[in-house]
Amino acid sequence: MLLDDLYQLYLEHPTVSTDTRRLSPGCIFFALKGANFDGNRYARQALEAGAAYAVLDDPEQLIDERTLLVEDVLTSLQQLAAHHRRQLGTPILAITGTNGKTTTKELTAAVLSARYPILYTEGNLNNHIGVPLTLLRLGPEHQWAIIEMGASHPGDIAELCAIADPDYGLITNIGAAHLEGFGSLEGVRATKGELYDHIRAKGAQLFVNADDPMLLEMSAGVARHTYGTNSEAELRGEVLHEDGSLQLALRYRSGDYEGRLATQLVGDYNLPNVLAALAVGSYLGVPYAAMEEALARYAPSNSRSQLIETERGNRLIADAYNANPSSMHTALQNFLAIPQTPGQGRVLILGDMNELGAASKAAHHELLEEIRRAGQPLRLYLCGPCWMRELAAHPNPEVAAFAEVGELIQSLQATPISDSLVLIKGSNGIKLGSVLEHL
Structure with a gap:
C-alpha cells in the first residue's frame, strides 16, 4: 500500500494502536512483530474489537478490504509518522x-x-x-x-x-x-x-x-x-x-x-x-x-526523585525508575548530604544496575567502595539476581541481600523500617518501586 493512500485513511481515522488489549474503536491497528509475538495473528481480533483497518505484512493473514498489506509494518508506521509531522x-x-x-x-x-x-x-x-x-x-x-x-x-x-x-x-x-x-x-x-x-x-x-x-x-x-x-x-x-x-x-x-x-x-x-x-x-x-x-x-511520580513522608516516620527518596553508575553516584551523594535528625536511621535500598555489559562487575564494586568511603552508619539492603547479591559477600554494615523484590518485601514486613531516611534506587527491571507501600 502506498504511503499517500495510508495517510488518507489515517486522516479519516486519526488514532493508531499496536495492542489489541488497549484498542480504541475506529483506530488503525498496526500489526507489529517482536521476538516473541507476531501482531499479524491478531488482525482479526483487532477488527472484531472495533478497529477500522489493520496494517499487516503477512499476506496469509489478510481477511478483507479492511486489512492492508505493506512490506514492513514498523517501517510503514515510522514513515506515516514522519509524513504526518512534515504535513503539520x-x-x-x-x-x-x-x-x-x-x-x-x-x-x-x-x-x-x-x-x-x-x-x-x-x-x-x-x-x-x-x-x-x-x-x-x-x-x-x-x-x-x-x-x-x-x-x-x-x-x-x-x-x-x-x-x-x-x-x-x-x-x-x-x-x-x-x-x-x-x-x-x-x-x-x-x-x-x-x-x-x-x-x-x-x-x-x-x-x-x-x-x-x-x-x-x-x-x-x-x-x-x-x-x-x-x-x-x-x-x-x-x-x-x-x-x-x-x-x-x-x-x-x-x-x-x-x-x-x-x-x-x-x-x-x-x-x-x-x-x-x-x-x-x-x-x-x-x-x-x-x-x-x-x-x-509539578509533583514527581513513578519513583522519579520523589520525596515521600510515611506513617512510620520514614522519609523516602524514591528514585527507582532507572539506575546507572552516574545516576547512582549523584543519588548517593545527595542522600549522604541530607542532614540527619536525632534518632533518625539511614537506610539504602539498592538494586542491580542493568545493561552495563562487561563493565557491570567493576561498576557495582565501585558503588560498594563509595558507600564504604562515606563512613556513615547505614543499613544496607541489596536486591537483584546478579551483582548486588555478590556485593553482599563483602564486609559491610548491616547488609541484607535478596535475589528479587518479593524476598525484600517479606523482610520489610517481618522487620519494618521506621524513623529513617531511606534511599530507594535501582534499575526499573528490579521493580524496587513496589517496596514503597511497605515503608
Whole structure:
C-alpha cells in the first residue's frame, strides 16, 4: 500500500494502536512483530474489537478490504509518522541524555503548557515505536511538541531524528549507561551526539548545560541557549539548602529577572533539569512568573526523585525508575548530604544496575567502595539476581541481600523500617518501586 493512500485513511481515522488489549474503536491497528509475538495473528481480533483497518505484512493473514498489506509494518508506521509531522510543521524539541531526560521532558512540558497547547511524550515511549506513536497524536491544535528520545545502540538517535525532524535539541548529560549496547562511554557520546548532528545540519537551535565541558565542546558552532551554575550561562541557578526539597535562586544574564523557586523535587542533581526547562521556556516566551508557578506545582511520580513522608516516620527518596553508575553516584551523594535528625536511621535500598555489559562487575564494586568511603552508619539492603547479591559477600554494615523484590518485601514486613531516611534506587527491571507501600 502506498504511503499517500495510508495517510488518507489515517486522516479519516486519526488514532493508531499496536495492542489489541488497549484498542480504541475506529483506530488503525498496526500489526507489529517482536521476538516473541507476531501482531499479524491478531488482525482479526483487532477488527472484531472495533478497529477500522489493520496494517499487516503477512499476506496469509489478510481477511478483507479492511486489512492492508505493506512490506514492513514498523517501517510503514515510522514513515506515516514522519509524513504526518512534515504535513503539520509543528516545531519540535527533542530531549535525550543518559540521566534526567524524562524528568526534564516533564518539567519542560509543565513550563510550555503554561502558555501553549502542546503535545509531549507520555511515559517512556521514547524508542523507535514510541516516537512514531507520539507523533501520530500530533494535531493542528498543538503549537509545540516535546519528543523524548532514548537510545541503547549506536544510530538510535539518528533514526529517531530522521522520523521526528526536531527543530530544537537538548541533551541532559552523557554518562555510562546501556554499555552492553554502546560498548563504551565514547559510544554513548557518539550516539547522543547524533541529536546535535541533526540540529547542526538543520541550522537549528540547541539548549546546552554550560557546566558540562563535553556538551559545550560537542555543541560548538551551533546556535545555543545555555543554562547552569556557570556565570557565563544565559540562565544561571544555584541551590538554596533550606529543606529536603530542591529550592533554587535564579538569575538571567540579561539582568531582566532574578527570582527564587521552591520545587517538589528532591536532590541537587535535579538542578540542571529544572534550569533546562526554564531555559527552554524563557527562550520561547513563557512569562517568568508562569514558569515558576508551573514548576512549583509539578509533583514527581513513578519513583522519579520523589520525596515521600510515611506513617512510620520514614522519609523516602524514591528514585527507582532507572539506575546507572552516574545516576547512582549523584543519588548517593545527595542522600549522604541530607542532614540527619536525632534518632533518625539511614537506610539504602539498592538494586542491580542493568545493561552495563562487561563493565557491570567493576561498576557495582565501585558503588560498594563509595558507600564504604562515606563512613556513615547505614543499613544496607541489596536486591537483584546478579551483582548486588555478590556485593553482599563483602564486609559491610548491616547488609541484607535478596535475589528479587518479593524476598525484600517479606523482610520489610517481618522487620519494618521506621524513623529513617531511606534511599530507594535501582534499575526499573528490579521493580524496587513496589517496596514503597511497605515503608
